[in-house]
Amino acid sequence: MFKQLKLVAGQVYRTKIKTPSFWxxxxxxxxxxxxxxxxxxxxxxxxxxTTPKLAVVDNTALVQTLKTDKVLDAKISGVADVKTAKQKILDEKIDGYLVKSDGKYTLVASTDGATKFNETTVKTALSQIELAEKATHFKLSSEELLSLQTPADLTMKTLSKKGESDGGEGKNAANYLISTVVAIVIFMLLMVYTNMIAQEIANEKSSRIMETLLAATSAKVQYYGKIIGIGLLILTHILFYVVLIVGASISLKDNEMVKKVLEMINGVDLNFLIFSILMLVVGLLSYLFLTAIIASLVNDQSQVQQAVQPIAILSTIGYMAGIVGASVPNNIVLKVLSFIPFVSTTLVPSRLSTELSTLTDAYIALALQAVALLIVAKFGEQIYAKNVLSYSDEKIFKQFLQNLKK
Known part of the structure; x- marks a missing residue:
């Protein structure tokens, strides 16, 4: 049986990896x-x-400050009054004008200009100028002003039964990045490879090749062989990007963006990373087995999309629940969903990354998903063997329910 299993898996892998569509x-x-x-x-x-042109109305001191301090990325000029400023905007000579009245600022920007002003950036620049003016008024030195602007030095740590460890936003941000990547990778690979395995089975059934294959091997060998073959393709896909990312990080190690990404990755908790990888493997295998079961009910290629659509919807529930439930993270529904197999695959990593679920809860969810994988795999043997040579005209969902009853 092992030789036959190896033969089927190798045939699926070699056939698909040579196709332009795979690459x-x-x-x-x-x-x-x-x-x-x-x-x-x-x-x-x-x-x-694309540098915006900003006119300051009747305020020579502010014009000089903006030009000297260069706190705002804009071409600064002065105008005598608002009427002149408005006309310059209409004539497209400036992109906006700034007025200061009673200690308050008003920025009027053109809607037709090619460049736009960022409200946050302008507000920050004006706040710096206001702070400097107040420091001068209160006769503060530059060192005293710098001291006032220096943020508090805070270090965040987490405490558990295992002891104290580094934590805070940096750790959570790194973990959340990994959880998002895991969810996206799972979803992307599922869309590609569930469709691939469904088409493989549908093609063999519609062309009646399956009868010939089962004459040489058993349905069980075909069932597990296809899963292994597609699994090897997924592994090749992932390894390709791992090698690419490692190579890019080494060759571009001096790049500022690469440095920031590497710094964030260094903050990832090792336990979280191990869990994410395990959930990725178990989750993908579970969905592949589920797809093989549904695909065995397909008669031809026209039914493939009908078969994989419910699986695609199921795979998005956990990810969407994590996004929608971000405002109510402790909701009881989300807590329950995090333990439900197939949903937990994409939901638990995001909850664990933000410490809404404990590591114990996460591994319980992983264990339940592993049990579901074993049940679905074993259950699928019978359905696959029963339906792979069956050509019923009934709807796929109805056939699936009939198989569940039996």
Whole structure:
């Protein structure tokens, strides 16, 4: 049986890995950032000077301060009154004007200009100027002013039965990044490979090749062989990106963006990382077995989308529950969902990353998902063997319910 299993798995793996569609699937995520970078580069080169032009109304001191301190990325000029400023906006000579009255600022910007003002950036710049003016009024030195602006030195740590460890926003942000990546990877791989295994089975059934295959091997060998073959393709897909990321991080180690990403990854909790990898493996295998079961009920290629659509919806429930429930993280429904197999696959990593679930809760959810994997795999043997040579005209969902009853 082992030789037959190896033969089926190898045949599925070799057939798919040689196809252009597989490598197009693998490389497509790389094309997206490349295209975005190219579009951004073209826009930057063709848009010319994007520095906004700002006129300050009847305030020579503010004009001089903005020009000298350069706290605002804009071309600063002065105008005598609001009427003149408005006319300059209509004539497209400036992009906006700033008025200070009774200690309050008003920024009027053009709606037709190619460049826009960022409210937060302008407010920050004006706040710095106000702070400097107040410091001068109260006769504070530059050292005293700097001391007032220095934020409090705070270190966040977490305490558990295992002891004290580093924590805080840095750790949570790193863990949340990993959990988001895991959820996206699971969803992306599921969309690709559940569809692939469904098409593989549907193609063999519709072309009647399955009869020939089962004459040489058993349904059980075909069932597990296809799962192993698709699993090897997923492993190849993941390893391709692991090698690519490691190579890029080494070759671009001096790049500022790469440095920031690496610093964030260094903050990832090791226990969380191990759990995420285990949940990724167990979750993907569970969905592959479930897809193989549903796909065995398919008669031809036209039914593939009908078969995989419920699986796609199921895979998004956990991820969407995590996003929608972010405002009510301690909701009892979310806590219950985090222990339900197939839903927990994408929900638990996000809850664990923000410390809404404990590591014990996470491993309980993982154990339940592993049990569900074993049950679905064993249960699938019977359904696959029964339906792989069956060509019923009934709807797939109805056939599935009939199989559950039996």
């Amino acid at each position: 197009l699937t693998v490389l497509t995520p790389l094309l997206i950032p490349i295209v975005m970078f190219a579009i951004g580069f073209i826009i930057a080169k063709t848009s010319g000077n």
